[in-house]
Amino acid sequence: MRGELYHLSLNYYEIFNIPAEFKIDLKNLHDRYGEIQKSIHPDRFTAATKVEKEQSLIKSTEINEAYQTLKNNLLRAKYLIGLHYENEPLPLSSAFLMQQMEWEEELEEIEGIEPLIVFKENIKMNVQTETTRLSKLLDQDKNWEEAQTSLGQLKFLTNLLKKTTELSYTFSDN
């Protein structure tokens, strides 16, 4: 009972009063986040009672967590799937695993900035395609199982893009 007090009974989408979908209006989310923080952030409770200070810290922490989750494509998709579906994800297909290894080998062999940019653009495109597919699986088809697989692939692609971007920084910094 006591534990319940510390958690909003609402899910992250309900907190911000926005539809529980993958597609999200980030500007709108940010505005709502700002409005809520302005009303419950510990800065607003410097002269309040101890209990109110504690509650404000707890709620403000939760709002931050909710916002960080919904703001990020991967975290949002994972959260949304979790609201509907509890099974563990299926392993990625062997075709995708093969593709993964090919990309990784390709990246390893790249030495100049130009081929790296070409490679990066290719991965970026793949990220976009997979995001669109995931979006459809979640918001239209409501196929949580397949969405979970798509999310697994998107995670890999996003990490690869991040790795590529970091490498391009190293290249351009030197």
Added chain:
Amino acid sequence: MALLQISEPGKSTIPHEHRRAVGIDLGTTNSLVATIISSQATVVENSFNEKIIPSVVSYSKSPALVGTDAIKNQIIDPENTVSSVKRLVGKNIDDINPESFSLILKNHENTIGIKTIQGIKTPIEISSEILKYLKNIAEDRLGGELMGAVITVPAYFDEAQRQATKDAAKLAGLNVLRLINEPTAAAVAYGLEQKIEGNFVIYDLGGGTFDVSILRLSEGLFEVLSTHGNAQLGGDDYDQILAEWLVNEDVINNDPKVKESLLKIARHVKESLTNIDFFHVDEKITSTIHIKKKINQSQFSELTKSLTEKTLTSVKQALRDAEINVEDIDGVVMVGGSTRMPSIQKSVQRFFNQSLLNNLNPDEVVAIGAAIQANMLAGNTNDDILLLDVIPLSLGIETIGEIIERIIPRNSTLPIAMAQEFTTYKDGQTAMIIHVVQGERDLVKDCRSLGKFTLKGIPPMVAGAAKIRVSFQVDTDGLLSVSAKELSTNIEASIEVKPSYGLSEDQIALMLESSYASAEDDKESRALAEAKTEATQLVEMTKNALNSDKSLLASSEIKLIEKDLSLLKKSIKTNDRIVIRELTEKLNSTTEVLASKRMDKSIQKALSGKTINSLEL
């Protein structure tokens, strides 16, 4: 009070006295205190009309001297005069190179001790002398006791340094409203003066440190997106390079006196070159060293190019962390005396391809911003503004092989809580040492150790079967508390991470007590008065909250609160401090439900003006 703060944040309709709150820039070289006087942020002067107080403490006399008076003793009594203590705050002897400090340093209860004729002084005690001095001049100017202070710290200060700063403030008898990052304070000063919106870079080059922060300002929301810096880079390094150029290196390193006069000359040349393009050095240092050299701005700029480049590397990292491109930056704020160098202005201007915001005094802007924030936190304004800061360095714990598992990544918005599950390494393992570290590197030895604690009483299981959940909570000051729990048995252990490097609450209390040096009776009557005031406030706030939000509660919950409320009210009339304290705690816990529900209500209210927008992607 609290009632109205909940329904209408920041707006209090109950008339209250203007609360005296100040902003303090506690700097390495100089410190300033600012406050709002007739709705204008102003740096407070001491009785000698000085605004900039040298961060120097001299223990030659008791009580200790601070500022210009202490500087005078630097020559007469250097052994008992401490400057640049900020470099030592929150560190232990292994973190620093003692040779670079002229005073006698020793390991003292896990922190650094400096030997003076008034005994061994820790950096916390020395800093608290400076803070006490600033507190006094502010109280003289404002004509009464301060309600609280916002103190600025470099964005790159780690957990230990923040905690030590807060301890120093407590020791000085200051109520710390908030620690805020220096660049953030500067942004507040600019943001409010000019009511700007967009993405901003705060470039802060001081005497010894460099900090950069990326902020987004929108509709009264100040969000720090990322922060980066270099604690080993500042204006002093420019002097050093120039000094080396004036003579050859051997001369500098061989004689500390020669080094000092050379650095002084270098500094003078550097400062002169901010106004004129050309400088002719003609100085005799010793009978054998006579420097005759000419230098112009572009030569100086070329000479120190690598230093300026280093600051830009940090800027790039901060932009990457914020996921923002140079083109998306709407303004660049220059802070810190060292940004007066034309070569820096030019490089930064070129990097961002825009003119810079530098119309506020770079020496004062941090204190001014802190004062504005203090005034807001004290509830003196009706501005609908909120500052959301981030944690500058990642927090994690040590795992097998001295590798760090990150729990809270850097640049997470505060307050934040995160947890991670770990397991046992050996069969039958019944205890686990949790070593908390801060930093970006992968190995423990490259990061800052914040403290260790042991979770005991894990039931013997095969390796990997126990589930130990380690939770980190970082509050709005950037201060951490850690707890660990074995999930199958609910065995729990927790620490406030501080005791391994800072002062414990008890130590601070003890030091404060001894400084009051009051009789037992005094202490008791003060404690009773405090308990009564707190109880009375709680009674008032609870009544108000109950009046307006009774409908949120079940009748049984209301009855419970009303019962505890009347008990507490009655107890105030007695003079039994222990009973008053107990009943205050009791009412505090019975009102938890109410506070939580009121918080939820204000969340709903915050969104009430908003309808579900149609979505576009």
